[in-house]
Amino acid sequence: MLLKIAEIFGRHVDDGTAEAKNSRKRKICPFRHAQCNKGNIDDPLGICSFGNENQATVVCPSRFLEGEQIFRDAGRLAFGSKRSVAAIPEIRVLKVEVFGGKSRRIGKIDFMLAVLDMNGKPIDFAALEVQAVYISGRSIRPAFDQYLKNGSLPTGSERRPDFRSSAQKRLMPQLSLKVPIFRRWGKKFFVVVDQTFFNELPKMPTVAGIENSEVTWLVYPFDKRDSVVKIGEPKVVYTLWDAVMNALREGAAPIPSEILSELEGNLSRGTIVRT
Numbered sequence: 001m002l003l004k005i006a007e008i009f010g011r012h013v014d015d016g017t018a019e020a021k022n023s024r025k026r027k028i029c030p031f032r033h034a035q036c037n038k039g040n041i042d043d044p045l046g047i048c049s050f051g052n053e054n055q056a057t058v059v060c061p062s063r064f065l066e067g068e069q070i071f072r073d074a075g076r077l078a079f080g081s082k083r084s085v086a087a088i089p090e091i092r093v094l095k096v097e098v099f100g101g102k103s104r105r106i107g108k109i110d111f112m113l114a115v116l117d118m119n120g121k122p123i124d125f126a127a128l129e130v131q132a133v134y135i136s137g138r139s140i141r142p143a144f145d146q147y148l149k150n151g152s153l154p155t156g157s158e159r160r161p162d163f164r165s166s167a168q169k170r171l172m173p174q175l176s177l178k179v180p181i182f183r184r185w186g187k188k189f190f191v192v193v194d195q196t197f198f199n200e201l202p203k204m205p206t207v208a209g210i211e212n213s214e215v216t217w218l219v220y221p222f223d224k225r226d227s228v229v230k231i232g233e234p235k236v237v238y239t240l241w242d243a244v245m246n247a248l249r250e251g252a253a254p255i256p257s258e259i260l261s262e263l264e265g266n267l268s269r270g271t272i273v274r275t
Contacts, residue, residue, distance in 0.1 A: 002158040005140070006051035007063070007229055008147060009036055014227040016151070024148060031065040038062070047144060049222060049229060050135060050159060056222040056229045057161050057196040061110070061130045064192050064220065066231045070128065071113065073218055073234055074190045077210050078126040079115040086114045086122065093127075093181055107177050113190075126188035127178065131171045133197050136162040163200035172248045175215070179241050183214050195221040195235070202247040204239050213238035 005013055010030035011020035027044055029036040036044040038060055048063040049056035064070050068087070075085035094107035110130045114122035136159065143157035175191070182189045188210065198219040207213055217237040222229050 002160055003050035003052060003057060004158050005047055005143065005147065005153055006056045006224070007048035008144065009046040010048060012224065012227045012229055013147060013153060029062055031062050036062075045141060045144060047140065050161065051222070051224060051229070054224055055196065056194075056224060058132045058194045058222060059135055059161075061132045063132065063222075064130050064194075064231070069231055070130070070192050070218060070220075070234075071111070074126065074128050074188075074192075074216075075113055075115070077216065077236065078113060078188045078190070079124065084116040084120070086116060087111045087128070088114060093178065107181070109178060124187075126190065127182050128190045128192065129171075129174060129178070130192045131166065131174075131197070133166045133194070134162045134170065135159045136165070161196070163197060166197065167201055167248055175244065175248075179215060179244075183241055188216060189214065190216050190218055192218045192220065195219055198235075198237075204237075204247040205243045207238045207240055209238060212240075214241040215239045215244050 007013070009024045009027055011023055023030065024046075027036050027046055028034075029038075029046070031048075035041075036046040038047075039045045048060050049058050051057055058064060071085060071087040075083065075087075079085060089111050090108050091112040092108050109127045111128040113126045113128055115124045117123050140157070140159060143154050146152070146154050171191075179189050198217065210216060217235075217239065219235040219237060221232040223232060
């Protein structure tokens with residue numbers, strides 16, 4: 001599936017309004033309400049999504065921050081309605097020993113959601129991880145630079161979303177490090193992805209309701225309408241951690257007899273010793 005660049009600095013490439021042009025010129029990320037910080041701070045690669053005529057695939061985590069919707073949705077599921085919830089980025093939850101008897105923190109959570117009491121004090125928390133999709137193929141920088149220069153994308157600038165690497169090589173190691181901690185604590189863990197990414201994941205058994213869920217997926221559509229891409233209402237998928245691990249594990253193990261047959265066929269390449 002080849003997709004073309006859909007959004008640059010928060011605006012669809014078909015959007016030729018003065019506001020869109022100004023946003024691109026200033027390299028503003030409207031979702032962070034600040035300058036784009038993707039890659040090089042002075043010359044950021046401000047591509048938010050790739051897509052087709054109807055739907056976009058998110059390639060930058062900041063794209064999910066539109067309207068702070070993901071925080072409200074996860075906060076409502078975790079703590080109920082009409083609660084004040086703080087979304088605090090990059091909290092580390094693992095302590096490891098380093099040289100000299102000192103320690104440092106690893107296992108950075110994308111956002112920690114803290115529900116606040118009437119005095120503004122945190123009284124409970126949940127984790128929220130955000131996973132965008134990686135794009136395979138040669139550098140997209142030349143096509144990006146050409147668009148900023150003359151407002152058009154060159155021929156051959158389509159790229160293929162690498163759902164496999166995004167899941168098995170990026171998302172799974174992060175979840176393996178962090179989910180068991182929140183599972184042990186009995187705290188909720190949310191994963192935010194887009195609809196195109198989730199549809200490419202292996203099928204996972206589900207459970208009923210947030211109270212039974214150990215990994216809750218918030219699956220967001222990003223639909224294009226009139227040169228604008230907007231985040232939609234999420235599909236909520238409740239799963240157990242064991243089911244996620246089994247689904248996202250890299251490959252399936254063969255049966256032992258297959259291994260023995262392969263070993264027999266490769267004895268000539270091995271070194272045989274006596275014990």
